[in-house]
Amino acid sequence: MNSKIWLSSPHMGGNEQKYVNEAFETNWIAPLGPHVDGFEKDLSAYTDVKHAAALSSGTAAIHLALIMLGVQAGDEVICQSMTFSASANPIAYLGAVPVFIDSETDTWNMCPVFLLKAIKDRLAKGKKPKAIIPVHLYGMPAKMDEILAIAKEYDIPVVEDAAEALGSSINGKSAGSFGTLGILSFNGNKIITTSGGGALISDNEDFIKKSRFLATQARDAAPHYQHSEIGYNYRMSNVCAAIGRGQMEVLDDHIDNRRANFEFYKNELSSIDGITFLEEPEGYRSNRWLSTILIDPKLTDGITREDIRLDLEKDNIESRPLWKPMHLQPVFENSPYYGNGISEELFKNGLCIPSGSNLERQDLERVVGKIKNLMCTRKIPISG
Numbered sequence: 001m002n003s004k005i006w007l008s009s010p011h012m013g014g015n016e017q018k019y020v021n022e023a024f025e026t027n028w029i030a031p032l033g034p035h036v037d038g039f040e041k042d043l044s045a046y047t048d049v050k051h052a053a054a055l056s057s058g059t060a061a062i063h064l065a066l067i068m069l070g071v072q073a074g075d076e077v078i079c080q081s082m083t084f085s086a087s088a089n090p091i092a093y094l095g096a097v098p099v100f101i102d103s104e105t106d107t108w109n110m111c112p113v114f115l116l117k118a119i120k121d122r123l124a125k126g127k128k129p130k131a132i133i134p135v136h137l138y139g140m141p142a143k144m145d146e147i148l149a150i151a152k153e154y155d156i157p158v159v160e161d162a163a164e165a166l167g168s169s170i171n172g173k174s175a176g177s178f179g180t181l182g183i184l185s186f187n188g189n190k191i192i193t194t195s196g197g198g199a200l201i202s203d204n205e206d207f208i209k210k211s212r213f214l215a216t217q218a219r220d221a222a223p224h225y226q227h228s229e230i231g232y233n234y235r236m237s238n239v240c241a242a243i244g245r246g247q248m249e250v251l252d253d254h255i256d257n258r259r260a261n262f263e264f265y266k267n268e269l270s271s272i273d274g275i276t277f278l279e280e281p282e283g284y285r286s287n288r289w290l291s292t293i294l295i296d297p298k299l300t301d302g303i304t305r306e307d308i309r310l311d312l313e314k315d316n317i318e319s320r321p322l323w324k325p326m327h328l329q330p331v332f333e334n335s336p337y338y339g340n341g342i343s344e345e346l347f348k349n350g351l352c353i354p355s356g357s358n359l360e361r362q363d364l365e366r367v368v369g370k371i372k373n374l375m376c377t378r379k380i381p382i383s384g
């Protein structure tokens with residue numbers, strides 16, 4: 001059996017271990033400490049957002065962001081439909097209702113046309129949405145200009161889910177810095193990892209201070225344990241933050257590597273009929289967290305993304321369909337949805353292929369070889 005090629009695996013730079021040792025040597029083995037403070041400063045400087053709170057996960061960051069915006073039971077929150085469930089789950093934690101929006105074809109993210117339609121319709125039904133959650137899928141920034149203009153017109157705050165897009169930008173402005181609040185994730189498969197972790201970022205200092213307070217069980221200022229609010233245990237460990245500090249040193253290298261993966265795939269595969277790639281709109285820069293392809297079975301003699309996925313799997317190569325839209329998920333089947341089927345189509349025909357920053361040239365060649373081979377064999381006409 002050939003060695004396993006993962007979709008996206010952790011990639012240490014070298015100094016992580018040293019910083020973790022530092023945490024041990026100074027006995028800062030707790031969900032606070034100098035590495036937590038340092039990591040927050042690193043994130044804030046990198047994204048050019050004034051304040052950051054390092055947390056136990058990106059999901060926790062979304063949960064706290066929605067609490068900051070006053071989301072309560074029975075409220076509605078608008079969310080991109082094509083995404084990981086973690087974008088929408090915190091809406092449900094609060095007893096609020098997600099309203100899902102379809103994707104557009106330029107970035108695969110929240111469609112501004114259906115966003116506007118949804119807001120108008122919810123208002124007509126007597127409900128003003130409490131927040132809008134666009135997502136920068138696979139590192140490609142959403143159409144933030146359009147989304148922010150609509151959000152501004154209707155005075156609805158934006159929580160930017162930049163879990164997959166650390167290092168991406170539009171005209172030089174960082175993903176995560178556009179909304180009232182932005183969230184990042186450092187889960188094991190993300191562009192940098194702290195083994196598990198996330199962050200909430202915002203120019204609003206009160207939001208970040210309050211989030212840190214709620215993330216540490218909402219302890220009032222008193223010598224004993226006193227609480228006037230429900231708190232959470234959402235802070236990042238100093239050991240995890242140590243890993244994060246090392247990872248920040250190699251983030252730009254990771255982006256270069258992932259972008260090079262994408263270029264390699266595009267050069268090798270885009271001449272094949274029926275395989276297309278998502279290009280960057282002008283001014284957009286994607287970190288290319290995951291390289292993705294669309295397969296049009298009408299142009300591939302019927303070969304589908306599932307045929308490719310299974311064929312890669314046989315050779316120990318991991319690939320995965322694009323995110324299944326939330327409005328198609330059993331758990332959200334009763335939630336409102338506005339769209340015209342773009343995200344469904346993307347889910348049907350899209351595939352994420354191995355994208356790690358630690359892939360070797362020979363790994364990429366193996367992936368490409370497999371796909372080319374499958375495409376060619378099917379193209380040979382079967383004769384009598």
Ligand SMILES: *Cc1c(COP(=O)(O)O)cnc(C)c1O
Nearest residue numbers: 057058059084086087163185187
């Ligand atoms: C990974 C991810 C999250 C959640 O982050 P965790 O740190 O795993 O909780 C949220 N949204 C999107 C789009 C993600 O990919």
